[in-house]
Structures are given as C-alpha cells and as structure tokens.
Amino acid sequence: MAGEQIISGKIILGPEPEVIEGNICLKNGVIENIEEEHTSSENIISPCFVNSHTHIGDSVFKDPVLGNKVVGNRFERNLDYLVRPPNGLKHRILKNTSESKLIKYMEKTIEDMKTTGTFAFADFREGGIPGVMALKSALEAKNIKCRILGRITRTEGDISDIVYEAERVLSESDGFGISGAGDMDLKILENVREVAASYKKTFFIHAGEKDKNDIDAALSFDPDALIHMTHAESRHLKYVADEKKTIIICPRSNFITGVGRAPVEKMLDLGINVAVGTDNVMLNSTNMFAEMEVLTKVFGIDDRQVFKMCTLNGASVLNFNDIGYIEKGLSPKIMILNGNSDNLAGITDPIRGIVRRARPDDILTIIN
Numbered sequence: 001m002a003g004e005q006i007i008s009g010k011i012i013l014g015p016e017p018e019v020i021e022g023n024i025c026l027k028n029g030v031i032e033n034i035e036e037e038h039t040s041s042e043n044i045i046s047p048c049f050v051n052s053h054t055h056i057g058d059s060v061f062k063d064p065v066l067g068n069k070v071v072g073n074r075f076e077r078n079l080d081y082l083v084r085p086p087n088g089l090k091h092r093i094l095k096n097t098s099e100s101k102l103i104k105y106m107e108k109t110i111e112d113m114k115t116t117g118t119f120a121f122a123d124f125r126e127g128g129i130p131g132v133m134a135l136k137s138a139l140e141a142k143n144i145k146c147r148i149l150g151r152i153t154r155t156e157g158d159i160s161d162i163v164y165e166a167e168r169v170l171s172e173s174d175g176f177g178i179s180g181a182g183d184m185d186l187k188i189l190e191n192v193r194e195v196a197a198s199y200k201k202t203f204f205i206h207a208g209e210k211d212k213n214d215i216d217a218a219l220s221f222d223p224d225a226l227i228h229m230t231h232a233e234s235r236h237l238k239y240v241a242d243e244k245k246t247i248i249i250c251p252r253s254n255f256i257t258g259v260g261r262a263p264v265e266k267m268l269d270l271g272i273n274v275a276v277g278t279d280n281v282m283l284n285s286t287n288m289f290a291e292m293e294v295l296t297k298v299f300g301i302d303d304r305q306v307f308k309m310c311t312l313n314g315a316s317v318l319n320f321n322d323i324g325y326i327e328k329g330l331s332p333k334i335m336i337l338n339g340n341s342d343n344l345a346g347i348t349d350p351i352r353g354i355v356r357r358a359r360p361d362d363i364l365t366i367i368n
C-alpha cells in the first residue's frame with residue numbers, strides 16, 4: 001500500500017478496545033496518525049480477526065455425516081469417527097485427495113477467510129513435509145498471515161528416523177500442531193517436543209476435547225497453547241493460568257462433534273489468555289463472526305472479551321505483534337464495516353454490534 005489515505009468513522013482503538021470517532025491517516029503502509037474528532041461517517045473501523053486454530057486441509061469435504069449411526073431423530077456425533085488419526089473420516093479423505101485438489105480447496109478457504117475479515121490464522125497441517133508444502137503453495141500471493149504447524153507422519157519405528165522427519169517438518173514450518181497426547185506413543189512425543197524446543201519453534205496440542213484423560217499428559221509437554229480444553233477441571237485451568245499458557249477454544253466445533261461446552265468463564269476468571277479457532281473446515285466455516293455470536297449468546301461472555309479473544313488474544317499466542325488491534329505506528333490490518341447497513345443500522349456500540357450481529361456482508365472493504 002503506497003501513498004496516503006484517510007479513513008473516517010467509529011474506530012475500535014487500542015489493545016483494550018475502546019471506540020472513538022475520528023480519522024485514521026495511512027501512509028506508506030503504516031498508521032501514521034489517528035485523530036479524534038466528530039465525523040458524519042457511519043463506517044466502523046475494526047481490526048481484522050485472528051483465527052487461532054484451523055485445519056484447512058479438510059476443505060475438500062464440508063458436510064460429513066457426523067457419526068456412524070442414527071440415534072432417535074439425530075445422528076450420533078462421534079469425534080473419533082470424524083477426526084481421530086490415523087483412520088478417522090478426515091484422514092481417509094485426505095489420503096484419497098490429490099495434491100492439486102488439496103491445494104485448490106485450501107486456496108478457496110484462504111480466500112473465504114479474507115472475505116470474512118480474518119487476516120491471520122494458525123493451521124494444524126497434517127501429512128508431514130508434503131502437507132506443509134501444499135499449504136505453503138496455497139498461501140502464495142494470498143496476503144494473509146499464517147502459522148503453519150506441521151506434524152510427523154511416522155509414529156513408530158526407529159526413533160532417529162522419527163527425529164529426522166520432525167526436524168525436516170520444522171525446517172519448513174513454524175512448529176508442531178499435535179493431534180493429542182493420547183494419539184501417539186508418549187516416548188515419541190517427548191522426542192518431538194525436544195526437537196521443537198531445540199529449534200525454538202511453536203508446540204501446540206489438542207487436549208481435553210472429548211474427555212479429560214489426555215490433559216495431564218498434554219500439560220507435561222509444556223505446550224505453548226492447548227486447543228479445546230473442553231473438559232478441563234479447575235486444577236488444570238489453575239495450572240495453565242500459573243504457567244501463563246494460552247487456551248484456544250473452538251466452541252462451534254465442540255458443539256458439532258458433540259463433545260460439550262468448554263468452561264470459558266472459568267478460563268477468563270483465572271486470567272488465562274483465551275483465543276478462538278474455527279477448527280476443521282470439514283465441520284465449520286472459517287467465519288469468525290459466527291464464532292463470536294455463539295460466544296456472546298450461548299456462553300454469555302462479555303462482548304469486549306469476545307472481541308479480544310478473536311483479535312488480540314490470538315495475535316498474541318501466534319506471536320504476531322503488529323496485528324489484532326489498531327494503534328498509531330502499526331501496519332493497518334483493518335476492516336471497514338458499514339454501520340448503516342440494513343443489519344447494523346441502529347447499533348449504539350460498535351463492539352457489541354459486531355460481536356452480536358455483524359456478518360461478512362457488512363464488510364465494505366479490507367485494508368491490509
């Protein structure tokens with residue numbers, strides 16, 4: 001972005017988001033100045049979203065049957081049937097998907113994220129080195145930030161071969177996205193963890209998604225972030241708070257897989273950094289507006305907290321220091337929403353309005 005541009009409206013400003021009326025002056029790709037003054041513009045200027053947990057590799061199949069039997073008038077929801085490695089539905093589908101199709105559908109999801117206001121995401125990429133390279137290919141020229149968290153394909157055999165693969169995966173990625181402490185021999189996982197530590201790369205792990213049984217083991221690996229923690233007990237959460245780790249919750253994913261409701265209020269009460277992800281594209285769209293609506297209406301979480309969970313808190317755990325909020329001196333990752341759209345006209349607080357009811361079609365433009 002070159003040259004100078006002034007945008008006016010209600011600005012959601014700062015890391016502790018507050019709303020001011022005014023103008024943002026953009027110059028040579030940086031927010032050069034923000035001035036507070038009355039404006040007649042109905043536009044809302046918001047930071048873009050950070051989607052902290054996705055699996056966009058399963059974009060090829062978006063409407064699976066959710067379990068393998070019908071119970072009464074609904075399908076059983078069976079997490080293991082859907083996604084557990086190595087033979088869950090998702091993994092069977094990935095095995096039968098050509099590389100070109102995989103890349104094409106991941107590109108579609110990346111475009112969809114951009115259209116729906118997301119500027120950064122972290123993806124758990126299956127399939128070892130080829131899986132990581134496919135995502136890199138899909139990201140080419142897409143102008144979106146991504147943390148690629150790969151994983152190894154070899155989970156048995158000679159440990160030196162496993163470590164060699166782990167090192168190669170890390171040489172092409174930002175870290176590991178581990179399926180879960182219950183899905184892999186713990187000795188192997190220890191070695192994988194050591195490789196991540198020695199490369200100073202990220203180590204995220206699913207934990208406590210369908211029950212609490214894998215949480216203690218997951219915590220023993222000193223992960224940078226835990227995904228889900230749907231069944232975390234108070235002692236787990238206290239430990240996470242003391243260790244200043246992040247929990248990335250995926251509420252819509254938890255509902256569609258039938259695993260339950262994460263104790264989000266407790267996490268926030270303990271001061272844990274809670275971020276939000278949309279999880280498998282097979283199960284959910286990557287639309288963060290939908291995630292926010294669930295958090296405010298089903299969980300009853302304060303709107304400002306929800307907004308931060310979907311912006312700044314995610315940027316923080318993904319180590320993106322210049323996004324997730326609007327401030328002078330940062331590069332703009334901004335969406336401009338039409339505060340006078342048929343949907344948004346009449347809102348009095350842009351943060352409440354966005355969290356409770358905004359939709360992708362309220363976005364006028366995205367500047368990044």
Ligand SMILES: [Zn+2]
Pocket residue numbers: 053054055124206227279280
């Ligand atoms: Zn996941």
